[in-house]
Amino acid sequence: MTATTPSIEELANQQYKYGFVSDIEADSAPPGLSEDIVRFISKKKNEPKWLLDWRLKAYRHWLTMSEPDWQFAKYPPINYQDIIYYSAPKSTSDGPKSLDEVDPDLLETYKKLGIPLEEQKMLAGVAVDAVFDSVSVATTFKKKLADLGIVFGSFSDAVQSHPELIKQYLGSIVPYSDNYFATLNSAVFTDGSFVYIPKGVRCPMELSTYFRINAANTGQFERTLIIADEGSYVSYLEGCTAPMRDENQLHAAVVELVALKDARIKYSTIQNWYPGDENGKGGIYNFVTKRGKCADDNAHISWTQVETGSAITWKYPSCILQGDNSVGEFYSVALTNNYQKADTGTKMIHIGRNTKSTIISKGISAGHGQNAYRGLVRMLKGAENARNYTQCDSMLIGQDCGAHTFPYIDVKNPSATVEHEATTSKIAEDQLFYCKQRGINEEDAVSLIVNGFCKEVFKELPMEFAVEATKLLSISLEGSVG
Amino acid sequence: MKAAWDKVVDQMIEIKNLHVKVVGNKILKGLNLTIPSGEVHSIMGPNGSGKSTLAQVIAGNEAFEVTEGSIEYDGQDLLELDPAERAALGIFLAFQYPVEISGVSNMQFINAAYNSQRKYRGDEEADPIAFLKLVKEKCKLVKMNDKLLSRSVNEGFSGGEKKRHEIFQMAMLAPKLAMLDETDSGLDIDALRIVADGVNSMREDGRSFLVITHYQRLLDYIVPDVVHVLYDGRIVKSGGKELALQLEERGYAWVEQEASAIAN
Numbered sequence: 001m002t003a004t005t006p007s008i009e010e011l012a013n014q015q016y017k018y019g020f021v022s023d024i025e026a027d028s029a030p031p032g033l034s035e036d037i038v039r040f041i042s043k044k045k046n047e048p049k050w051l052l053d054w055r056l057k058a059y060r061h062w063l064t065m066s067e068p069d070w071q072f073a074k075y076p077p078i079n080y081q082d083i084i085y086y087s088a089p090k091s092t093s094d095g096p097k098s099l100d101e102v103d104p105d106l107l108e109t110y111k112k113l114g115i116p117l118e119e120q121k122m123l124a125g126v127a128v129d130a131v132f133d134s135v136s137v138a139t140t141f142k143k144k145l146a147d148l149g150i151v152f153g154s155f156s157d158a159v160q161s162h163p164e165l166i167k168q169y170l171g172s173i174v175p176y177s178d179n180y181f182a183t184l185n186s187a188v189f190t191d192g193s194f195v196y197i198p199k200g201v202r203c204p205m206e207l208s209t210y211f212r213i214n215a216a217n218t219g220q221f222e223r224t225l226i227i228a229d230e231g232s233y234v235s236y237l238e239g240c241t242a243p244m245r246d247e248n249q250l251h252a253a254v255v256e257l258v259a260l261k262d263a264r265i266k267y268s269t270i271q272n273w274y275p276g277d278e279n280g281k282g283g284i285y286n287f288v289t290k291r292g293k294c295a296d297d298n299a300h301i302s303w304t305q306v307e308t309g310s311a312i313t314w315k316y317p318s319c320i321l322q323g324d325n326s327v328g329e330f331y332s333v334a335l336t337n338n339y340q341k342a343d344t345g346t347k348m349i350h351i352g353r354n355t356k357s358t359i360i361s362k363g364i365s366a367g368h369g370q371n372a373y374r375g376l377v378r379m380l381k382g383a384e385n386a387r388n389y390t391q392c393d394s395m396l397i398g399q400d401c402g403a404h405t406f407p408y409i410d411v412k413n414p415s416a417t418v419e420h421e422a423t424t425s426k427i428a429e430d431q432l433f434y435c436k437q438r439g440i441n442e443e444d445a446v447s448l449i450v451n452g453f454c455k456e457v458f459k460e461l462p463m464e465f466a467v468e469a470t471k472l473l474s475i476s477l478e479g480s481v482g
Numbered sequence: 483m484k485a486a487w488d489k490v491v492d493q494m495i496e497i498k499n500l501h502v503k504v505v506g507n508k509i510l511k512g513l514n515l516t517i518p519s520g521e522v523h524s525i526m527g528p529n530g531s532g533k534s535t536l537a538q539v540i541a542g543n544e545a546f547e548v549t550e551g552s553i554e555y556d557g558q559d560l561l562e563l564d565p566a567e568r569a570a571l572g573i574f575l576a577f578q579y580p581v582e583i584s585g586v587s588n589m590q591f592i593n594a595a596y597n598s599q600r601k602y603r604g605d606e607e608a609d610p611i612a613f614l615k616l617v618k619e620k621c622k623l624v625k626m627n628d629k630l631l632s633r634s635v636n637e638g639f640s641g642g643e644k645k646r647h648e649i650f651q652m653a654m655l656a657p658k659l660a661m662l663d664e665t666d667s668g669l670d671i672d673a674l675r676i677v678a679d680g681v682n683s684m685r686e687d688g689r690s691f692l693v694i695t696h697y698q699r700l701l702d703y704i705v706p707d708v709v710h711v712l713y714d715g716r717i718v719k720s721g722g723k724e725l726a727l728q729l730e731e732r733g734y735a736w737v738e739q740e741a742s743a744i745a746n
Binding site for chain 2: 429431433436441451453
């Protein structure tokens with residue numbers, strides 16, 4: 001009776017759909033890490049001395065640190081001297097003024113990825129700051145945003161155009177000494193995005209950045225800083241795909257969000273980096289530090305992430321709720337298939353009065369995938385009447401995968417309320433059969449059930465991202481059921 | 483009594499010498515059953531006789547192992563096909579215990595089912611407006627509140643709502659062979675009547691029904707052409723609708739005795 005059901009092997013053998021390397025000349029530093037490399041990067045970026053000094057301070061501090069090993073997902077040691085810390089597409093050395101000046105190969109790459117850099121995105125009302133390897137090559141909609149006083153562009157540009165903002169906020173949320181990977185990033189970050197929303201401005205479009213790792217052996221050290229001034233609002237989308245390769249690649253980004261009084265930042269991520277093949281060979285190491293601070297009263301930061309890629313994902317987008325009545329949210333879907341491992345969650349640090357946080361985490365494990373939720377809810381002494389609600393659900397597909405939950409709760413204020421709910425379920429045979437009996441084939445049925453499981457998170461995503469997330473989940477689940 | 487087996491008709495489904503095991507236990511032991519196109523057949527029998535197993539096997543549930551015998555459906559070897567293919571070819575099972583799927587709305591679910599079946603048959607995806615119209619029409623038919631459509635599949639439904647939702651799906655998918663597995667259990671008389679009206683409105687040439695029930699009560703509303711008694715994995719007696727009445731009055735004991743007399 002199973003004659004027509006495709007085997008796990010057949011399905012798992014499907015190639016990573018976004019795997020290809022585009023052939024663009026890179027202007028790279030030699031592999032390895034030293035003070036000279038840090039100086040080289042800073043010089044390439046034409047940076048002011050204070051920034052070079054900050055980088056060097058980070059580098060020297062990094063030398064004194066040791067790599068953390070407490071996470072659930074273990075990995076072989078990384079040789080930091082094998083990594084190329086700077087690589088930029090040559091065609092951008094003079095800085096393109098329009099898309100016509102952009103390397104056609106690059107545009108072709110985006111097309112293959114289905115990223116419509118030009119008309120489609122504009123029609124959709126999305127401004128794109130495309131990060132290709134380490135340098136931003138195209139920025140759209142800049143003028144419209146500039147009219148509102150919004151700054152949206154590459155981090156490097158912002159260093160030149162708004163040095164005072166960078167100086168004030170860089171490292172203010174994630175200090176250079178924060179953790180091994182954030183410190184490394186502080187020393188060698190090459191580019192990233194910078195956003196500033198002025199007082200009272202509601203950003204009229206979703207700001208979207210597509211990250212992509214390209215030149216072989218180039219670790220990516222992105223640095224993103226978003227500042228929402230008093231009473232402003234911004235929704236920022238970050239989405240990633242990467243080309244196929246054999247060696248593991250390190251990705252250690254840092255994202256800092258600052259929400260001032262009454263400001264709101266919504267940060268959404270779809271992460272789809274190369275997860276390695278069906279035997280667990282290759283794939284990206286995604287070790288990211290993301291943190292936001294509700295610096296003043298009534299500020300609101302919301303993280304939504306859909307993590308389907310990378311061999312190892314290790315990240316905890318967090319909120320420091322300093323202002324009274326400020327709100328932090330974390331909505332997460334993490335899917336691990338084949339030999340992928342994810343150790344992800346959030347930290348909600350309640351400092352101000354009446355601060356509120358919500359954590360909804362959905363972990364899906366298939367194949368030999370391992371999924372860990374790790375979260376910290378901390379209510380400090382002054383967090384009068386603070387509230388947290390955590391819901392942490394895991395779904396297992398098949399026999400060889402695992403789900404793990406590590407919730408940490410630390411309450412110093414007796415008026416604070418912390419709620420934690422957790423469930424683990426299996427895709428039941430009876431659910432699958434019910435779907436199949438209605439004519440829905442096995443793969444579609446799994447995808448339907450898993451998407452249903454993730455609904456609470458997907459509804460937090462902007463519409464077009466939600467559609468993408470649904471598709472991505474289906475692609476990532478291919479071959480997970482035999 | 484209409485002697486269904488005397489007519490020359492196309493056979494919807496022909497089951498020959500069917501043997502089925504589930505977790506090592508033999509449930510069906512040489513079952514023979516033929517349902518001609520356009521007829522309503524009812525299966526009755528004591529608990530554990532294999533009624534639900536039969537429906538699950540026809541639908542293609544892989545938990546049940548067919549060790550011997552054949553099922554021919556609409557001229558094809560049914561056992562070669564996976565459950566979704568069978569569904570697309572017109573086999574529908576109204577489940578005794580409909581399954582809950584969290585986060586998937588009934589609307590989403592029926593849309594996925596409807597269009598999957600169309601795709602399998604090489605038809606284009608349904609026009610959304612026409613589809614919505616059909617949904618409304620079928621909701622009305624089974625008197626299902628269309629607010630139910632935005633809720634998760636069967637989640638938090640009452641027993642009656644679940645059964646009505648099964649009949650709604652049946653009406654939407656317009657199968658050729660519709661099987662109802664104890665759809666009457668847990669229904670009050672009003673709900674029973676609504677379900678039966680839904681089924682009766684779908685009775686037509688080219689569509690057959692297999693109605694599994696414990697009680698003859700349902701058969702007052704859905705009047706079968708033929709009643710079969712399933713006992714210990716085999717059909718041991720077949721007759722007209724009055725057989726159901728006899729069973730109601732006398733229980734299954736006499737059929738069992740008759741059957742074992744024949745077997746010995």
